[in-house]
Amino acid sequence: MRIVLTRWPHQAGRLEEGLRAAGIDVGFLPLTEQRLPADLTVLRAAVTDLAEGRFQWLLLTSATTVWALQEAGWDGDVPEGTRIGVTGPGTAQALPSAAPQAWMPHREASAAGILAELPAPRPGEQVLLPQSAQARPQLVNGLRSAGWEVTQVTAYETVDRVREGTLPPSGADDRCAGVVGPAELAGAEAVLITSSTAARAWARLTLPGESDTPALLAIGRPTAQTLDELQLSARMLEDVSAAAVLRALGVAPGPEHARPRPVDRRPGTGH
Structure with missing residues (x-):
């Protein structure tokens, strides 16, 4: 298979x-291909603010975000009192060795999972949220609705290589x-x-x-x-x-199971 x-x-x-x-x-x-912003000034400033202890949380939603922060000068370290939250194990695996153990949601590895399980903020607590330029607003809006003060920065953009013909x-x-x-x-x-x-x-x-x-x-x-x-x-x-x-x-684990059960491919039946 x-x-x-x-x-x-x-x-x-x-x-x-x-x-x-x-x-x-x-x-x-x-x-697709992930590319850094043409101007890294804002992203580098966010990394500096992170190192100075401005944020109580750094939320990371992909391994690509981790890569972009490293390109902007982040070594994985955060000040005492700052926590790192990730969507799931894949993002956690991408963290630099200097990073502390990350928090992640247990029920769903997604922005929705973060919103459902992230501890409630104390007044004035701040989150740094680096994201793709194409990220949906669900996470940033949800965090603000929950009472977090959010600094959202563009970490990278995702380019459609089919559209570019590349x-x-x-x-x-x-x-x-x-x-x-x-x-x-x-x-x-x-x-x-x-x-x-x-x-x-x-x-x-x-x-x-x-x-x-x-x-x-x-x-x-x-x-x-x-x-x-x-x-x-x-x-x-x-x-x-x-x-x-x-x-x-619909395949049982193991190489001996070579053929899957049929998957419904009718338009409009996705979730």
Whole structure:
């Protein structure tokens, strides 16, 4: 069985490791690329304010956000009295070694999970929230409604490579090792959509006419919502793990289970 993820091979982590351990052939179709802001002044100022103890919480919603902060000068350290919150284990894994243990929601690894479980603020407590330029306003609005004073900064932007016409060639160099092109999706059982921008890029992608459309799996509620808005049927992963991927496809763990149960691909039936 082959499963393709809409990100770069160098962004692979425990999810891909787990899929390979289960006997899955993992491929990559990088529909998007994350880029730093052209001007890092605001992001660097936020890193300075963080080091000076201005914030009680630093909330991080992706490994890419961690990367962007490091590019702006953050070494992972925070002052005593400042806590780090992350959406889930994948983001926690990306933290620099100097970072303290991060808090994360237990029930749902998402912005909604953070809003549901983050402790209530004391008066005047502040949050630093670095995000993608394309981030939905749900988290920042929810935090402010809960009484937090939020400093939101753009950490990076996600670029649609389909719109730009810059999809990388298959296996062109070491960075592209494991990359597949649209023509190579015919044998894939599923494509794992990793972000809302990737969902929109997928909707624009032209697949070969003879190819069967693979099942779509979504990482995170915002991605699932975007796919649903695009009338693309998808299943949202319960969590970001190989076991969750196999459950979504109706496959028992283990390489001996090569074929999934049928997945409903009718438009408009996604969650």
